[in-house]
Structures are given as structure tokens and as C-alpha cells.
Amino acid sequence: MKNVPPLSDFCASHDCVFEAKGLKKEFDDGRVQALRGVDFHIEHGEFVAIIGPSGCGKTTLLQMLGALDLPSGGILHYRGNSLPDLPDPSAYRAREIGFIFQSFHLLPTFTALENVQIPMFETEISASERNDRAIELLRSVGLEHRLHHFPSKLSGGERQRVAIARSLANGPSVLLADEPTGNLDSENTGHILELIIRLRHEQDMTLVLVTHDLNIARMASRTIQMKDGLIVSTREAPHTAN
Amino acid sequence: MTFLTIVVRGLLRRPVRTGLTLVGISIGIAAVVALVGISRGFEQSWATGMKSRGTDVVVSNMGATLTPKPFSATVRDRIASLPQVAATCVIFVDLTSIEDSSMMVVSAREWGGFSWQNLKLISGRMPKDAMEPVVVLGQTAAEVLKKKVGDTIQIEAEELSVIGIVDGGAMVENGSVILSLPLFQKMSGNEGKINVIDLRATPGMSEDEVRRLCEQINGLIPEARAMVAGEHLGNSQAYRIISAMSWGTSLLAVIVGVLGVMNTMLMTVFERKQEICILLAIGWKRGRIMSMILWESALLGLLGGIVGVLTGSAGVHLIEKLPAIHGLLEPDLSVQLMIFSVAIAVGVGVLSGLYPAWRSSRLTPSLAMQG
Numbered sequence A: 001m002k003n004v005p006p007l008s009d010f011c012a013s014h015d016c017v018f019e020a021k022g023l024k025k026e027f028d029d030g031r032v033q034a035l036r037g038v039d040f041h042i043e044h045g046e047f048v049a050i051i052g053p054s055g056c057g058k059t060t061l062l063q064m065l066g067a068l069d070l071p072s073g074g075i076l077h078y079r080g081n082s083l084p085d086l087p088d089p090s091a092y093r094a095r096e097i098g099f100i101f102q103s104f105h106l107l108p109t110f111t112a113l114e115n116v117q118i119p120m121f122e123t124e125i126s127a128s129e130r131n132d133r134a135i136e137l138l139r140s141v142g143l144e145h146r147l148h149h150f151p152s153k154l155s156g157g158e159r160q161r162v163a164i165a166r167s168l169a170n171g172p173s174v175l176l177a178d179e180p181t182g183n184l185d186s187e188n189t190g191h192i193l194e195l196i197i198r199l200r201h202e203q204d205m206t207l208v209l210v211t212h213d214l215n216i217a218r219m220a221s222r223t224i225q226m227k228d229g230l231i232v233s234t235r236e237a238p239h240t241a242n
Numbered sequence B: 001m002t003f004l005t006i007v008v009r010g011l012l013r014r015p016v017r018t019g020l021t022l023v024g025i026s027i028g029i030a031a032v033v034a035l036v037g038i039s040r041g042f043e044q045s046w047a048t049g050m051k052s053r054g055t056d057v058v059v060s061n062m063g064a065t066l067t068p069k070p071f072s073a074t075v076r077d078r079i080a081s082l083p084q085v086a087a088t089c090v091i092f093v094d095l096t097s098i099e100d101s102s103m104m105v106v107s108a109r110e111w112g113g114f115s116w117q118n119l120k121l122i123s124g125r126m127p128k129d130a131m132e133p134v135v136v137l138g139q140t141a142a143e144v145l146k147k148k149v150g151d152t153i154q155i156e157a158e159e160l161s162v163i164g165i166v167d168g169g170a171m172v173e174n175g176s177v178i179l180s181l182p183l184f185q186k187m188s189g190n191e192g193k194i195n196v197i198d199l200r201a202t203p204g205m206s207e208d209e210v211r212r213l214c215e216q217i218n219g220l221i222p223e224a225r226a227m228v229a230g231e232h233l234g235n236s237q238a239y240r241i242i243s244a245m246s247w248g249t250s251l252l253a254v255i256v257g258v259l260g261v262m263n264t265m266l267m268t269v270f271e272r273k274q275e276i277c278i279l280l281a282i283g284w285k286r287g288r289i290m291s292m293i294l295w296e297s298a299l300l301g302l303l304g305g306i307v308g309v310l311t312g313s314a315g316v317h318l319i320e321k322l323p324a325i326h327g328l329l330e331p332d333l334s335v336q337l338m339i340f341s342v343a344i345a346v347g348v349g350v351l352s353g354l355y356p357a358w359r360s361s362r363l364t365p366s367l368a369m370q371g
């Protein structure tokens, strides 16, 4: 992110990670308006929960933040740089962002250890460093005993742990999680959330998490409520520690 | 884990499909090896045959048939006197089926001509004079015809006796039935006719000088063309047709290979659409995805090429042993041909991977979020 010149005082705070103004996203030549002009900013180290009914645009918003797709209009900045104008969005995804998906999205033909190494091919580290780092990450999610298991041989909770380890592979500064516990039972949901929150804290990451579960949203430092492609309210959690 | 692990894993996820695709390419490459190996071997064994006869230039009229067209023996008188010509030997070559064997080369040579000199007697003796009704057999010809000294052999309705077995130092020579020219001319009603003049240039002439000599001869005689020995085969229309057919068949086999690999790689891209989107979403560059697909198809080509070269060579060795062909075929299975064939296979792989790789690079990462 170094060669992009910073934009001027667009963002109020120095620690501003994301800043959006009038952000729009349309599909099918405008027939579907997934985002209809949203404004928000997310500060460094925040834990923001995004809630709202199905189809209101939560996943679409996360895709914009992760530069997986281009907005149809409006402004979206990451640390002062316009995301749609990034010269190399893949480098941004590889180094700045860690993605956690609802259905884990591990690659089925690779072991846990290998899945965690896959994002590291975008950085210049040796094969043995990749291996060591992946083992370290799997240890940090409590899976040191499952290194050589294929995803099909892991439980749902274990799969999501591998996916979390993978999202941390290149030391991102932002975690984007789309209903990370949506496919898990309540016990695993608790463990996975604890894990994500602990890792975010340890590694000083910003966390944007989409959820249906109001109990989860309550753990966030801020909750953004969406409806029909718009942000309808933003609520700070006054006493929750980040 | 290295990038190669990822590539190999991609191929191993559908082992049966990968295996069948490999079989497809290797059949194509085996065809290339076999056909090119055989036709080049044919060419080369003629060249070594000429060398062992001590022939520098061959004068003949290669038409559309496998044997050259006959012309008058007097043509020789017009070139023998050239200062660059050290010696000449007139010959009548025929390709004919003898008894129950398939095609054999019958080489009727000028009595006393230099083409007799390199024949080493293994058993029996040489003919006593030009009209003695006898033949000598190259050692392979003797094996194929199952003849030994003292047996008789039927050529052009005449019974001749086998008087000697010789080693001619080259496959073409060893596969021939050799007799005296006047005897053959009389037997076959071709008096005064020949179809080949073997020519020795004065010693010490460079290749360029020999080539110039050929041009000079061609200016003198319209009946036939002079060619540097070994190259004359390429001038035969029949040989050219055979050669074009073998290249054509090889090309077809390679095209089929390309389509097979392309189909497999397209299938794998469609099948792995979501995985590719996930790779994009977690930061892989499009170029890396493309190179993953290209490496997979190149590796498929490489393996197919290796298997193809092995089966092709094995096949040629089997064909060589067939009784009908035994001794007539000296395939050129050189290292160059093998490397060339494997290179073709890798080329096939890369070529077939280009379109699928391009398709894979056009997938959008946001698809990863769906489902």
C-alpha cells in the first residue's frame, strides 16, 4: 500500500481504516441494487458487527471492503487510498485482508497445513518458512494435532479454525468475516468467536463481522444495522472493551 | 509444500481423467515417434548403404514409383569422362517379391563395378563371370528368404542358385539380392537399360564441390538427376508421399492430443471454479492462477510425452521384429527424436492450457462469497 499517494483530509481520524461515502453496488445492469449509497467509517482496532435481514447487502458490503468486486458508485477508501483504484487489488487482499467465510471454503485436496500455506505463495518466503509459519498458526488456533488432516476429515469447528489460521497467513491488518459461525452449533460458535476475538486482540487487527445473531453483535464495539441496501442505524457499545 | 505440489495435486484430484488424457497424448506422441522414426530410419539406412558402397553421387530418375525409371546405359558415357568423376558403376535396382517373401531389393550391378568391392563374403563365393546364373544374398536377405549357399532362388521366372552370402556393411546392402547386371538385363528383358548410376567423385572433394558436380551432371543429362548420395531418396515422389503421410498422421495425432488436453483442462477449470475464486479472494494473482493451470497442462504433456516415447519406441521395436519387415527397417530412434517428441508433447500441453488458463483468469473473486 506504500506507492499509493494518501488522499487529503477525507477521513476525520488518523486511524481510519475504511471510509465510505455514498457507496453503491448494482447487479444485473441496475436491476438489483444491493447497496444504495452507504456512508460509514471504521477505525483501526474496531470490532464492527454488521447485522440486518437476508438480502440487505451485508455480504456485498464485505466484498467491497475486501476489493473482491468494484463498487458501482460512491467513494470507498482504505487508509486514505481509494480501493477501486488500487493498482494491485490481489496484493491488497493477500497482505491487508484476512477473509473468513461461512462455509469455510477450504480447498478439499489440501491438508490443513497446506491450506494455511496457500496464501503465503503471494509473499516471498521460503517453503520451510511457509511450513513453520503454518504450523505456528495452526497451533494458535489449537489444531497442532490435525496438521495433516484433509478438510473432509475435520469437524465443522475444526474446519473453521483452519480457515481462521489461513486468514492470518500473511499477517493481515483487517479480518472480514461473513457469518463465520453460521454453519456451527452453539458450542463451536462460542469457541470460534472467542478465538477470533482473542486473535484480533493479540494481533491488533480490525474486525468486520457479518452476523444474524444479536448475541454475537453484542460483543462488538459497534453494530451497523442494514436494511434494503442502506445503513439504518449505528450503535456503539459503550461498555464493551475492544 | 511448493507450487509444484499444488500443480500435481490439481492433476491428482481426478486420477482417472488425468490418466485417460495421458493415454490420449501418449498415443499421439507414440505415433510421432514411430512414424518419424521409421521414415527417418529408412532415409538414413539408404545413406549408410550408399556410403558403404563408396558412392558419393547417385544418378537416377526417381518418379512416382518406389523404384527409379530405367534409362539407357549409354547415359553413363556422357558423365564418366568428367574430370571430377573417379569411377562409375551402373546398376539396375528393382523392388520385387521373391517366392513367398514380401518386397525385396534386387540389385543388379555392373560386372566388375566398384559396388561389388565392399561386399564381404561370409560363406560361399562370388560369381565367376558376368553371365553365371547365380546370386549372392545379403545376410539379412538370406535370413528372410531362409536360403543358404547351394539353394536355388526364383527371380523373373529364372531359377538361379545362391552362390554366396555377404555382409554389405549396411542394412540396405544386407537386405538385397545381388547379381550381375548383364545377367539380370537378359533375364528381365531390359537389355541396355539401367536405372541407377553410382558415382565416385575424385578423392578430397568437398561437399560443396560434390554438389556442384551434381549440377554440372544435371546440365549434361536430361534422362536422370544427380543427387548427393543419401539425399536422393528425398527426391523420390513415392518417398515424399510416404513421408508426408507420416508427418500428416503425426500432426493429426498431435491435434487430437491438443483437443484432449484442452477438454480436460477446461473441465478442471469449470469444476474448480469456486476454488479458483477462493484463491483469488485470498489474494492469489490472476497470473498465478493462470500459471497453475498452464503448469498442470504442461506437466500432463510432459508425462504424456515420456509415456508416448516409451510406447512408441517399444512399438517400433515390435514392428521391426515382424517377419515381413525384419531386416528391411532400421528405425532412427535417436535421442534427438525422443527429445523432440517430448518437447512436442510439452508444447501440446502448454498450447492446450492457454485457453483454459485464460478462462480461469476471468473468474471474479466475489463468486467465492456465494454458497
Ligand SMILES: Nc1ncnc2c1ncn2[C@@H]1O[C@H](COP(=O)(O)OP(=O)(O)OP(=O)(O)O)[C@@H](O)[C@H]1O
Binding pocket: A027, A028, A032, A033, A034, A053, A054, A055, A056, A057, A058, A059, A060, A061
Ligand atoms: N452477483 C450477484 N448478482 C446479482 N445479484 C446479486 C449478486 N450478489 C448479490 N446479489 C443480490 O444483492 C442483494 C444483496 O445480497 P447480499 O448477498 O449482500 O445479501 P446478504 O445481506 O449478505 O444476505 P444473507 O444474509 O442472506 O447472506 C440480494 O438481493 C442479492 O440477491
Ligand SMILES: [Mg+2]
Binding pocket: A058, A059, A060, A178
Ligand atoms: Mg450474505
